[in-house]
Amino acid sequence: MTSLATCDRLTVRYPGAARPALADLTLALHAGEKLAVVGESGSGKSTLARALAGLLPVGTALSGAIRWSGPPPRPGRDIGTVFQDPGASLDPLLTVGAHLVEGLRAPLPLGRAEARARAAALLARVHIPDPERALAAWPHQFSGGQAQRIAIALAIAAGPHLLVADEATSALDVLVQAEIVALLRELCRDAGMTLLFITHDIALAGTLADRVAVLHDARLVEIGPAARLLAAPREPYTRALLAAQLDLASPRLVGTRP
Amino acid sequence: MTLLDARGLAKTYPGERRIRALDDVSLSIAAGETLGLIGPSGCGKSTLARVLARLATPDAGSVRLDGLDWLALSGAGLRHARRRLQMVFQDPAAAFHPRATAGGAVADALRIHRLVPRRDRPEAAAALLRQVGLSPDLARRPVATLSGGQRQRVAIARAIAPRPRLLVLDEAVSALDASVRARVLDLLVRLQAELGLAYLFIGHDLAVVRAVSHRIAVMDAGQIIETGPAEALLSDPGSPLLRRLIAAVPALHRKDPPV
Numbered sequence: 001m002t003s004l005a006t007c008d009r010l011t012v013r014y015p016g017a018a019r020p021a022l023a024d025l026t027l028a029l030h031a032g033e034k035l036a037v038v039g040e041s042g043s044g045k046s047t048l049a050r051a052l053a054g055l056l057p058v059g060t061a062l063s064g065a066i067r068w069s070g071p072p073p074r075p076g077r078d079i080g081t082v083f084q085d086p087g088a089s090l091d092p093l094l095t096v097g098a099h100l101v102e103g104l105r106a107p108l109p110l111g112r113a114e115a116r117a118r119a120a121a122l123l124a125r126v127h128i129p130d131p132e133r134a135l136a137a138w139p140h141q142f143s144g145g146q147a148q149r150i151a152i153a154l155a156i157a158a159g160p161h162l163l164v165a166d167e168a169t170s171a172l173d174v175l176v177q178a179e180i181v182a183l184l185r186e187l188c189r190d191a192g193m194t195l196l197f198i199t200h201d202i203a204l205a206g207t208l209a210d211r212v213a214v215l216h217d218a219r220l221v222e223i224g225p226a227a228r229l230l231a232a233p234r235e236p237y238t239r240a241l242l243a244a245q246l247d248l249a250s251p252r253l254v255g256t257r258p
Numbered sequence: 259m260t261l262l263d264a265r266g267l268a269k270t271y272p273g274e275r276r277i278r279a280l281d282d283v284s285l286s287i288a289a290g291e292t293l294g295l296i297g298p299s300g301c302g303k304s305t306l307a308r309v310l311a312r313l314a315t316p317d318a319g320s321v322r323l324d325g326l327d328w329l330a331l332s333g334a335g336l337r338h339a340r341r342r343l344q345m346v347f348q349d350p351a352a353a354f355h356p357r358a359t360a361g362g363a364v365a366d367a368l369r370i371h372r373l374v375p376r377r378d379r380p381e382a383a384a385a386l387l388r389q390v391g392l393s394p395d396l397a398r399r400p401v402a403t404l405s406g407g408q409r410q411r412v413a414i415a416r417a418i419a420p421r422p423r424l425l426v427l428d429e430a431v432s433a434l435d436a437s438v439r440a441r442v443l444d445l446l447v448r449l450q451a452e453l454g455l456a457y458l459f460i461g462h463d464l465a466v467v468r469a470v471s472h473r474i475a476v477m478d479a480g481q482i483i484e485t486g487p488a489e490a491l492l493s494d495p496g497s498p499l500l501r502r503l504i505a506a507v508p509a510l511h512r513k514d515p516p517v
Contacts, residue, residue: 040436248492
C-alpha cells in the first residue's frame with residue numbers, strides 16, 4: 001500500500017494554548033483509502049485535518065513532520081476541504097455558478113465558457129437536480145443537504161487527490177447524512193480520491209471508512225481496519241467509545257411502559 | 259393517567275410558501291411516560307414543542323395539560339400554571355444569560371416561580387445541582403465556563419426547579435459527545451423515576467430516542483404519521499419514512515455491505 005502522506009511524531013500547539021492540540025502523532029494516510037478519524041470534543045481530530053490540509057492558523061507551533069510521498073500538495077488544488085457548515089465554503093453574495101467558475105479558474109487554465117460547462121458537470125456529479133438552473137441560484141435557496149453537495153462540488157472542482165471532510169455530515173439530519181456519505185463513497189470510488197473523514201460518530205465512521213483512527217486527548221489511541229476496530233477494539237478507550245454509542249440493538253434504558 | 263392531551267393542532271407559517279408546520283396533530287402523554295418524537299428536519303417537531311410550551315400560538319387545536327385548558331390560559335393564570343411544563347433545548351450556551359452562574363440560573367428559576375422563600379434559595383439551588391449530579395461547588399461558576407455536559411445538567415436542574423409534570427426536551431442531548439450523552443440520558447431516566455416526570459423527547463437520532471422512550475411518534479410534513487410502543491413500532495414500521503430512518507442508523511457490529 002503506497003502512502004499519500006505520513007505524519008511523523010506530529011505535535012501541534014496553538015498560540016497561547018497550555019497543552020498541545022495534537023501530541024506525538026504518527027500515522028500514514030494510504031493513497032486511495034477512506035480513513036476516518038474519530039474522537040470526542042478536544043481530541044485533536046480537527047487539528048489533524050487542518051494540519052494535513054495546510055489550514056493551521058498563523059503562529060501555530062508545529063514539530064515533527066508531515067511527509068508527502070509525491071511533490072508537496074498545491075493549496076486549493078491537490079487537497080479539497082469540506083466543513084460542517086456549508087456556509088463556511090459558500091459566500092451568500094455569490095451565485096453557485098460564480099463559486100464554481102472561480103474555484104475552477106483559479107487553479108486551472110480554463111476559459112469562462114469552459115469553466116461554466118465544467119461547473120454544470122460538477123453539480124451533476126454531486127446529484128444537484130437541474131444543474132444549469134442551479135448555477136444561477138444563490139446558496140440560501142438550497143437546503144442544508146443540497147448546500148453541502150454544492151460545497152463538495154467546490155471542494156473537488158480542481159480534481160484533488162485528497163478530500164478532507166471535517167464533520168461534514170454532523171449538522172445534517174440522519175437521512176440527508178446517509179445520502180452525503182453515499183455521495184462521498186461514490187466520488188472516492190470514481191475518482192480514486194483519498195478521503196480523510198473527521199467525525200465524532202464511530203458508528204458512522206464504521207459504515208464509510210476502510211480504516212479508523214481513534215484520537216483522545218491529542219493522542220492517537222489506535223488505528224486499524226474499520227471492521228476489525230469496531231468488532232474487536234484493542235484499547236479500553238475505544239471500547240468505552242463504542243459502549244457509549246447507541247444503536248437499535250442497544251439495551252433500552254426504560255421499560256415498555258411507565 | 260393522561261397528563262397531556264393535544265387535539266387537532268394546526269399552524270401555518272405565513273409567507274410565500276405557506277409552510278404547514280402542524281397539520282392536524284393529536285397526541286397524548288401519560289404521567290411519568292416518555293414519548294419520543296422523531297422525524298426529518300423541517301417536519302414540524304420543534305414547532306410542536308414550541309406550541310406545547312406556549313412559545314408559539316397554533317391556528318387551531320386544543321391542549322389539556324394536568325386537567326387545565328392549557329391554550330386558554332393567559333396572564334396571571336398562565337404564569338402560575340407554566341411551571342407544569344418546562345423545556346430544555348439543544349444548545350445550553352444559548353439558553354443562559356451570558357453572565358449567569360450555575361447556582362444563579364437555578365435560583366432564578368425558583369424566584370420566578372415563587373416556590374421557595376428568598377433566604378432558602380441558595381440551599382435549594384445547591385440541592386438541585388446535586389440532584390442532577392453536579393457538585394454544589396460549581397454553583398458560583400459562570401455557566402459559560404462549564405463543559406457542554408455540565409451546562410446541559412444545569413439546564414435540566416433549572417427545568418426541574420419548579421417541579422414540573424412534563425419536560426419538553428428538544429434535541430437536548432444532540433450536541434453532546436457520545437460518552438457525555440450516555441450519562442445525561444442516565445440522569446434523565448433517574449429523574450423520571452424519582453420525580454414521576456413525563457418527557458416529550460424530540461430527537462433526530464432514532465437509536466437515542468428508542469433507548470429512552472416508552473412510545474415513539476413519527477412526524478413528517480406537519481403530521482404524526484404513526485405512533486406506537488417503541489420496540490413494537492421499530493420491529494414493524496408502517497411507513498416508508500420510518501423504514502428509511504431505521505435503515506439510516508449505523509449498526510455497530512455489522513459492517514454495512516458496500517454500496
